[in-house]
Amino acid sequence: MDRGHYKIFLGMAAGVGKTYRMLQEGRAEQEAGRDVAIGYLEPHKREETSAQAEGLEVIPRRRVVYRDVEVEEMDLPEVLARNPELALIDELAHSNPPGLEHGKRYEDIADVLAAGIDVYSTVNVQHLESLNDRVAELTGVTVRETVPDSVLGTADEVVLIDLTPEALVERLRTGKVYPGENVDAALNNFFRIENLAALREVSLRQVAEDVESKRLTLHLDEPLGTREERVAAEVPKAVGERILALVRPQPSSQRLVRRAWRSAQRLGTGLDLLWVKAPGKPIAGEEERQVTALRQLASVLGATLLIEEHDDLVAAAARVVRERGITYLMVGESLPPTGFGRLREPLPQRLMKATPAGVDVRIVAHRSNGEERND
Amino acid sequence: MIEHFLVGLALLLGLCGGYLIARSRLRGKRSERPQEVHQILLPFTGTEISRRAVDAALRLAKAEQAMLMPAYLAAVPKQLPLDCAIPAEAAKAMPMLEAIEQRATGQGVAVDARIERGRSYRHALRRLLGQESFDRVVVSAGATGAAGLSGDDLVWLLEKAPAEVLILRPGPSDESRVAAA
Numbered sequence: 064m065d066r067g068h069y070k071i072f073l074g075m076a077a078g079v080g081k082t083y084r085m086l087q088e089g090r091a092e093q094e095a096g097r098d099v100a101i102g103y104l105e106p107h108k109r110e111e112t113s114a115q116a117e118g119l120e121v122i123p124r125r126r127v128v129y130r131d132v133e134v135e136e137m138d139l140p141e142v143l144a145r146n147p148e149l150a151l152i153d154e155l156a157h158s159n160p161p162g163l164e165h166g167k168r169y170e171d172i173a174d175v176l177a178a179g180i181d182v183y184s185t186v187n188v189q190h191l192e193s194l195n196d197r198v199a200e201l202t203g204v205t206v207r208e209t210v211p212d213s214v215l216g217t218a219d220e221v222v223l224i225d226l227t228p229e230a231l232v233e234r235l236r237t238g239k240v241y242p243g244e245n246v247d248a249a250l251n252n253f254f255r256i257e258n259l260a261a262l263r264e265v266s267l268r269q270v271a272e273d274v275e276s277k278r279l280t281l282h283l284d285e286p287l288g289t290r291e292e293r294v295a296a297e298v299p300k301a302v303g304e305r306i307l308a309l310v311r312p313q314p315s316s317q318r319l320v321r322r323a324w325r326s327a328q329r330l331g332t333g334l335d336l337l338w339v340k341a342p343g344k345p346i347a348g349e350e351e352r353q354v355t356a357l358r359q360l361a362s363v364l365g366a367t368l369l370i371e372e373h374d375d376l377v378a379a380a381a382r383v384v385r386e387r388g389i390t391y392l393m394v395g396e397s398l399p400p401t402g403f404g405r406l407r408e409p410l411p412q413r414l415m416k417a418t419p420a421g422v423d424v425r426i427v428a429h430r431s432n433g434e435e436r437n438d
Numbered sequence: 439m440i441e442h443f444l445v446g447l448a449l450l451l452g453l454c455g456g457y458l459i460a461r462s463r464l465r466g467k468r469s470e471r472p473q474e475v476h477q478i479l480l481p482f483t484g485t486e487i488s489r490r491a492v493d494a495a496l497r498l499a500k501a502e503q504a505m506l507m508p509a510y511l512a513a514v515p516k517q518l519p520l521d522c523a524i525p526a527e528a529a530k531a532m533p534m535l536e537a538i539e540q541r542a543t544g545q546g547v548a549v550d551a552r553i554e555r556g557r558s559y560r561h562a563l564r565r566l567l568g569q570e571s572f573d574r575v576v577v578s579a580g581a582t583g584a585a586g587l588s589g590d591d592l593v594w595l596l597e598k599a600p601a602e603v604l605i606l607r608p609g610p611s612d613e614s615r616v617a618a619a
Binding site: 314317318321324325328352355356359360362363364365 | 505512521523524525527528529532535536539548549550551552553554555569570
């Protein structure tokens with residue numbers, strides 16, 4: 064049985080219209096003749112949302128007692144038994160009470176998809192595990208219900224429901240998001256313009272990265288044939304930048320990392336650090352200390368430190384460049400070659416030749432009085 | 439006769455080649471750290487640091503051929519994991535570390551910078567002291583205050599740091615700061 068098609072509506076915050084849009088698309092599918100049912104809906108007493116649900120079949124929820132309180136949850140066995148073509152299941156990050164089939168709703172959804180049922184679902188960006196800390200740092204609000212980022216990766220489509228912060232605040236003020244008595248508290252806490260602007264940026268980036276990763280997967284898995292197809296595939300590569308800095312476990316690499324990070328900040332892109340170590344050589348002593356320092360610096364900056372064992376720096380770097388869609392390669396300055404090194408082509412030239420066309424190679428001058436070479 | 443000449447030439451070329459290879463490898467293995475590693479820690483918080491503290495640390499490092507470790511201390515809020523990325527703090531630390539490194543390089547002092555996270559500045563300092571070994575810690579009393587290391591922190595440092603602690607009290611006219619450009 065083929066897995067169902069999975070579409071996720073992603074938003075920066077409550078009230079942007081994820082559920083509304085999910086229901087709207089569900090209605091459109093039903094009007095087109097498909098069998099659509101609501102597996103779970105959380106209308107939050109919003110009139111516009113409830114109106115969109117009218118005319119759609121709702122699979123009854125089941126009542127579960129949790130800590131002496133009766134709560135209503137999605138009835139997974141009933142959804143599977145009803146077997147619609149398309150199930151609309153709101154709030155995939157929701158945690159189920161103990162005793163149900165799964166601890167999380169996104170796990171319920173996996174069962175529904177496995178049964179060949181298409182699923183539309185919703186989630187806010189702060190529920191994504193890797194963004195949770197970033198969102199908490201930006202907004203001061205820690206979200207407890209998180210989902211692994213891989214959940215977003217399993218979706219066939221991710222639709223960003225975008226709204227300007229000003230428009231969302233206006234919706235809040237007019238009582239379209241929360242009941243009137245809660246509006247002031249919401250406006251003074253989570254729903255501040257600066258919070259929403261930051262969350263919007265995070266959401267936009269997340270979807271851009273998702274698009275980028277799907278494009279890369281397609282590109283790697285399905286080599287394109289005609290010239291037109293190849294050109295079409297190359298065009299979007301210019302849109303997303305990604306920086307790779309070639310480092311060594313030495314203090315002077317930190318300057319290179321700082322430069323690379325500042326460039327990454329300016330471009331609003333990710334940063335990878337790559338150390339190509341000699342195969343079989345254990346990391347010990349001073350080298351181990353410097354690797355630890357590099358790892359900590361990467362962690363502070365939110366960068367990724369990659370350690371590849373390879374006896375050819377250029378070949379290893381070129382492979383990482385291709386695999387991770389790198390557009391900028393930054394290397395430390397090499398000292399003038401001596402001995403037989405004079406016969407060898409300089410590192411930047413070798414990197415330029417080995418990496419795909421369009422990858423920029425930038426040399427960062429070092430200040431150290433000590434001697435260091437990058438190859 | 440010609441055979442002897444050719445054998446001699448081959449030997450000479452071999453010796454020259456061997457010398458060049460050995461020299462090249464020796465150069466490659468030279469570390470930028472001094473052979474006997476001395477380290478001087480220069481912890482700081484915020485976006486400026488007393489120039490006297492930086493200069494004192496540099497003078498000591500130069501005299502003792504020691505590595506200077508300027509360390510930006512970052513306090514991570516309790517609701518975040520201690521090992522989380524802190525880009526906002528990093529953005530403050532980077533230009534400072536760059537400025538210190540620039541001054542150090544001008545005086546021929548090697549630098550190995552750090553950004554250390556902790557629940558408080560003292561916690562960050564304690565983590566750093568636990569991870570690295572130092573001969574001296576140079577800290578500016580002038581940089582203390584609500585936003586930086588407190589008087590209690592300095593007392594703690596004097597009691598607990600397994601190194602010589604140099605606390606600089608700036609003079610009344612000392613307004614110089616190394617600040618991010």
